[in-house]
Amino acid sequence: MAEASITSHGAVSHGHDDHEHHDSFITKYIFSTDHKMIGKQFLVSGIFWALIGGFLSIVFRLQLGFPDMDLSFLRPIMGGWIDEAGKLDPNFYLALVTMHGTIMVFFVLTAGLSGTFSNFLIPLQIGARDMASGFMNMLSYWFFFLSSVIMFVSLFLENGPAGGGWVVYPPLSALEQAIPGSGLGMTLWLVSMTFFIVSSLLGGINYITTVINLRTKGMSFSRLPLTIWAFFLTAVIGLLSFPVLFAAALLLVFDRSFGTSFYLADIYIAGEALPNTGGSAVLYQHLFWFLGHPEVYIVLLPALGITSEVIATNARKPIFGYQAMIISLLGITVLSFVVWAHHMFVSGLNPFLGSIFMFLTLIIAVPSAVKVFNYLTTLWRGNLIFTPAMLFSIGLVSFFISGGLTGIHLGNSAIDIQLHDTYFVVAHFHLVMGSAAFFGLLAGVYHWFPKMFGRMMDARLGYIHFWLTFIGVYMVFFPMHYIGIAGFPRRYYSWTNFEFSNMYTDLNMFVSAAAIITFVAQFIFIFNFFYSMYRGRVASLNPWRSNTLEWTTPLHPKHGNWPGEIPTVYRWPYDYSKPGAKEDFIPQTIPLSSTPESNLPHEQELVKLEKEIMKEEGEVLVANEVKEK
Amino acid sequence: MEEKLAYTEGAEQPISMHPKKFALWLFIVSVVMIFAALTSAYIVRQSEGNWLEFDLPEIFWYSSGVILLSSLTLHWAYTSAKNDQLDQLKLALSITTLLGITFLVTQWYSWVALVDRDVYFVGNPAGSFLYVFTGLHAIHLISGVIFLIIILISSFRYKIHSQSMTVMEMGATFWHFLGGLWVYLFIFLLLNH
Numbered sequence: 001m002a003e004a005s006i007t008s009h010g011a012v013s014h015g016h017d018d019h020e021h022h023d024s025f026i027t028k029y030i031f032s033t034d035h036k037m038i039g040k041q042f043l044v045s046g047i048f049w050a051l052i053g054g055f056l057s058i059v060f061r062l063q064l065g066f067p068d069m070d071l072s073f074l075r076p077i078m079g080g081w082i083d084e085a086g087k088l089d090p091n092f093y094l095a096l097v098t099m100h101g102t103i104m105v106f107f108v109l110t111a112g113l114s115g116t117f118s119n120f121l122i123p124l125q126i127g128a129r130d131m132a133s134g135f136m137n138m139l140s141y142w143f144f145f146l147s148s149v150i151m152f153v154s155l156f157l158e159n160g161p162a163g164g165g166w167v168v169y170p171p172l173s174a175l176e177q178a179i180p181g182s183g184l185g186m187t188l189w190l191v192s193m194t195f196f197i198v199s200s201l202l203g204g205i206n207y208i209t210t211v212i213n214l215r216t217k218g219m220s221f222s223r224l225p226l227t228i229w230a231f232f233l234t235a236v237i238g239l240l241s242f243p244v245l246f247a248a249a250l251l252l253v254f255d256r257s258f259g260t261s262f263y264l265a266d267i268y269i270a271g272e273a274l275p276n277t278g279g280s281a282v283l284y285q286h287l288f289w290f291l292g293h294p295e296v297y298i299v300l301l302p303a304l305g306i307t308s309e310v311i312a313t314n315a316r317k318p319i320f321g322y323q324a325m326i327i328s329l330l331g332i333t334v335l336s337f338v339v340w341a342h343h344m345f346v347s348g349l350n351p352f353l354g355s356i357f358m359f360l361t362l363i364i365a366v367p368s369a370v371k372v373f374n375y376l377t378t379l380w381r382g383n384l385i386f387t388p389a390m391l392f393s394i395g396l397v398s399f400f401i402s403g404g405l406t407g408i409h410l411g412n413s414a415i416d417i418q419l420h421d422t423y424f425v426v427a428h429f430h431l432v433m434g435s436a437a438f439f440g441l442l443a444g445v446y447h448w449f450p451k452m453f454g455r456m457m458d459a460r461l462g463y464i465h466f467w468l469t470f471i472g473v474y475m476v477f478f479p480m481h482y483i484g485i486a487g488f489p490r491r492y493y494s495w496t497n498f499e500f501s502n503m504y505t506d507l508n509m510f511v512s513a514a515a516i517i518t519f520v521a522q523f524i525f526i527f528n529f530f531y532s533m534y535r536g537r538v539a540s541l542n543p544w545r546s547n548t549l550e551w552t553t554p555l556h557p558k559h560g561n562w563p564g565e566i567p568t569v570y571r572w573p574y575d576y577s578k579p580g581a582k583e584d585f586i587p588q589t590i591p592l593s594s595t596p597e598s599n600l601p602h603e604q605e606l607v608k609l610e611k612e613i614m615k616e617e618g619e620v621l622v623a624n625e626v627k628e629k
Numbered sequence: 630m631e632e633k634l635a636y637t638e639g640a641e642q643p644i645s646m647h648p649k650k651f652a653l654w655l656f657i658v659s660v661v662m663i664f665a666a667l668t669s670a671y672i673v674r675q676s677e678g679n680w681l682e683f684d685l686p687e688i689f690w691y692s693s694g695v696i697l698l699s700s701l702t703l704h705w706a707y708t709s710a711k712n713d714q715l716d717q718l719k720l721a722l723s724i725t726t727l728l729g730i731t732f733l734v735t736q737w738y739s740w741v742a743l744v745d746r747d748v749y750f751v752g753n754p755a756g757s758f759l760y761v762f763t764g765l766h767a768i769h770l771i772s773g774v775i776f777l778i779i780i781l782i783s784s785f786r787y788k789i790h791s792q793s794m795t796v797m798e799m800g801a802t803f804w805h806f807l808g809g810l811w812v813y814l815f816i817f818l819l820l821n822h
Contacts, residue, residue, distance in 0.1 A: 201656075251667075
């Protein structure tokens with residue numbers, strides 16, 4: 001008896017089906033503990049940050065592409081950062097680059113991507129009422145919000161925001177005297193990132209716990225959609241790597257504000273020796289890149305997961321190599337932790353160590369190539385339906401290939417001596433990580449918008465948005481390869497001071513023009529997003545004819561997701577175009593016993609087992625009803 | 630009939646671990662990563678030379694003894710709760726909490742001992758690292774003591790007994806972890822200072 005009372009207590013605290021939810025505006029839209037609302041909060045915040053991050057990049061692209069341009073029309077927002085002659089302040093240029101990187105990597109592609117889709121999709125696709133802890137989930141968003149506010153405020157400081165690059169290497173970032181961007185802006189950067197780490201850890205702990213503990217009946221790991229696998233492994237990477245960034249940032253805070261010498265040694269400023277001795281700047285790089293490299297996969301894996309789901313659905317074919325996809329995700333997860341020093345080939349690292357890291361780095365090409373192969377073979381001879389989400393997913397695969405190829409160059413420690421910190425690197429990671437993850441985010445928004453808001457986004461605007469963005473991205477980043485091979489370093493304010501880079505002035509102009517067009521094209525999406533939220537065509541329950549569980553919920557699912565029992569899962573999520581089946585998709589909730597026409601021989605065996613379980617369940621249901629009476 | 634009921638209602642949780650306990654373990658993983666990062670940073674930095682040599686404060690031996698003892702008394706509290714010996718539970722929990730606070734005080738005196746040896750937070754990283762290790766561990770330990778006080782209060786309200794062990798188990802896991810973490814740090818420092 002006692003045991004039963006404990007288990008029923010546990011079930012009540014996690015099942016919300018009997019709860020009546022009378023939410024006020026504040027508990028529904030602001031301090032919400034509903035994973036769907038928290039996901040939307042992350043999404044809208046991510047869009048806000050993407051606009052700011054994009055705008056900053058346009059400002060520095062204006063400087064790079066049109067160095068003689070009179071920028072005084074920007075003075076209303078940029079104020080004193082544009083001087084009397086209409087020129088951008090060189091120090092603020094550094095701050096722009098830094099903030100663009102920080103915002104895009106952390107606030108858009110980590111919080112905006114993982115935060116949105118892990119929150120929104122994990123409970124819906126595994127069949128759970130909510131996250132393991134709704135309160136922690138809410139905290140996760142509000143820590144992110146706090147971190148956002150601090151970072152936003154730092155943009156308006158008198159000395160400007162942090163300016164030492166998004167990697168904030170000491171000693172540049174540790175000494176206030178070094179540049180204006182190492183003053184208060186840097187302090188706020190560190191404070192903001194601390195809250196960001198807390199937010200990521202709270203979120204990640206929740207995602208992992210939910211995926212492991214709260215799957216519905218029948219949802220074994222071998223039946224999880226690849227989106228969930230990707231979100232799960234992303235959270236694992238975050239859990240292991242963000243604490244290391246915290247450690248690195250903590251020591252940097254001590255160096256900056258308390259005068260310790262973890263990263264500082266033998267520095268002279270204006271002829272005066274600083275008191276710091278015995279620190280090691282390379283130590284910071286080790287700690288930073290131990291997070292920094294896995295962070296690349298924190299950004300990328302969710303996008304790959306979303307792509308797997310969208311491509312399989314819209315090719316009307318099972319994903320090719322489901323298990324290979326999972327193994328390659330696992331491979332990337334493990335390898336992501338043993339390659340960090342390939343960012344440090346020219347830091348004075350022991351060349352022998354460099355070759356080991358080069359070897360490990362190049363191995364990552366294997367799981368990545370497996371994934372690309374599987375995407376292409378899923379598309380091969382499928383009944384392709386080119387929804388906007390599908391186009392963005394295919395775009396992702398394209399960027400993943402073209403950006404991944406240059407990764408093989410950069411991973412070689414010898415070639416990296418020439419290419420390190422040039423525009424070749426900029427081109428590489430903007431394609432393979434930045435644009436690919438961004439396209440994954442957009443594909444996810446187009447695909448799950450009907451589930452989020454119960455309405456459809458306009459497809460025609462989606463196509464225009466896709467083509468402008470897709471072509472625009474290549475126009476922006478492809479020419480950068482040439483500039484980089486020629487040896488031009490990133491983060492430089494001006495191109496015209498050196499003979500060898502003079503000849504790229506027109507190419508830079510082209511890049512900047514393309515960047516502006518691409519940025520403007522995003523407003524088509526913004527309009528489509530907010531307009532469709534209120535005025536879009538009302539969606540059907542399963543508009544993409546998809547198999548996963550989220551499409552079995554009502555059009556506007558309440559907190560708790562399913563009005564009645566949580567559905568049971570009987571099959572994997574990729575039964576598209578199964579030979580013999582009546583329709584070209586069989587949702588996960590359809591028992592094998594009701595589809596004898598399409599069952600494979602081994603599935604016919606499973607039918608017997610399934611019938612036994614269902615019979616047992618029936619008995620329990622009857623028993624429950626008797627008990628209630 | 631009871632057993633059947635347990636089966637259906639457990640169905641939303643295919644494995645038996647309590648989600649909050651599981652989340653605690655994940656939190657512990659993240660703390661492990663912080664200290665793994667710091668101690669590896671210590672080794673990397675030490676191998677570069679220019680490293681201040683000094684003796685570790687002897688008081689670390691006492692603080693290690695205190696924290697190991699507190700783990701024992703907490704285990705005593707745990708078994709008492711499991712056997713519904715609530716008076717012993719209260720006693721054992723009170724002793725554990727006091728030992729936890731004693732540990733914090735001894736750690737403070739280890740800092741005093743360091744200052745006596747002219748090893749300051751600001752200076753050679755050898756000393757700074759020691760302050761960071763002990764300080765960061767102490768911050769986690771303070772959260773552990775707060776956790777213990779919460780358990781202590783609920784034990785005085787008779788909310789902890791053999792049928793309601795979740796909080797007690799989580800507290801024990803966290804506290805033993807913090808003890809183990811200190812032992813790791815201490816042995817690490819003994820081997821590498």
